[in-house]
Amino acid sequence: MKRVLLHICCVIDLVPAVQRLREEGYSVIGYFHNPNIQPEEEYRKRLQEVWRLSVMWDVPTILPAYNPIDFFRETVPFWNTPERGERCRVCISKNLKATRDLALSLGIKYFATTLTASRFKDLNMVNSIGNSLSTNETVYLESAFRKSGGQEIAVKIAKMYKLYRQNYCGCVYSKRDAIMKRRQNNT
Numbered sequence: 450m451k452r453v454l455l456h457i458c459c460v461i462d463l464v465p466a467v468q469r470l471r472e473e474g475y476s477v478i479g480y481f482h483n484p485n486i487q488p489e490e491e492y493r494k495r496l497q498e499v500w501r502l503s504v505m506w507d508v509p510t511i512l513p514a515y516n517p518i519d520f521f522r523e524t525v526p527f528w529n530t531p532e533r534g535e536r537c538r539v540c541i542s543k544n545l546k547a548t549r550d551l552a553l554s555l556g557i558k559y560f561a562t563t564l565t566a567s568r569f570k571d572l573n574m575v576n577s578i579g580n581s582l583s584t585n586e587t588v589y590l591e592s593a594f595r596k597s598g599g600q601e602i603a604v605k606i607a608k609m610y611k612l613y614r615q616n617y618c619g620c621v622y623s624k625r626d627a628i629m630k631r632r633q634n635n636t
């Protein structure tokens with residue numbers, strides 16, 4: 450069976466990604482590489498939920514150490530850029546490169562990301578970063594997991610299992626922006 454190393458950003462986006470990849474005949478191995486999630490308490494919460502579904506759905510998942518320092522070092526210059534801008538490009542590149550490198554070292558032919566299940570992500574940005582990281586040994590699987598009913602199935606399964614749904618993308622900058630947006634909407 451074809452194996453794919455799947456970068457997992459959160460449990461909600463994991464749902465359609467696993468379903469789609471399995472339908473397409475892939476054996477899925479998860480990789481929860483997310484130094485971009487802050488604070489650590491939130492990281493642990495999302496990890497716990499990913500783990501819960503991974504166990505229920507029998508998705509072997511690799512958990513690296515949590516190390517947000519590099520994320521800050523590389524994204525601080527872009528602290529005030531909008532979501533989907535340069536900060537996100539650095540963040541997504543970092544997570545996909547780590548996934549590609551692990552796939553290479555484990556001899557896994559394909560790598561992919563759950564990020565394309567999110568309606569907040571720029572699909573072109575995610576897929577062009579992934580494609581640029583492809584090598585002869587490890588190939589990026591372009592995807593659009595949110596399409597063709599992906600979002601609907603994510604909502605349905607999330608309700609069924611009472612999965613945790615975060616209200617900001619992950620980094621402190623996105624948390625700041627979400628708080629400011631809520632304040633503006635309340636005034």
Ligand code: SF4
Nearest residue numbers: 537540618619620623
């Ligand atoms: S908004 Fe999301 S994708 Fe962009 S830098 Fe923050 S965590 Fe990464």
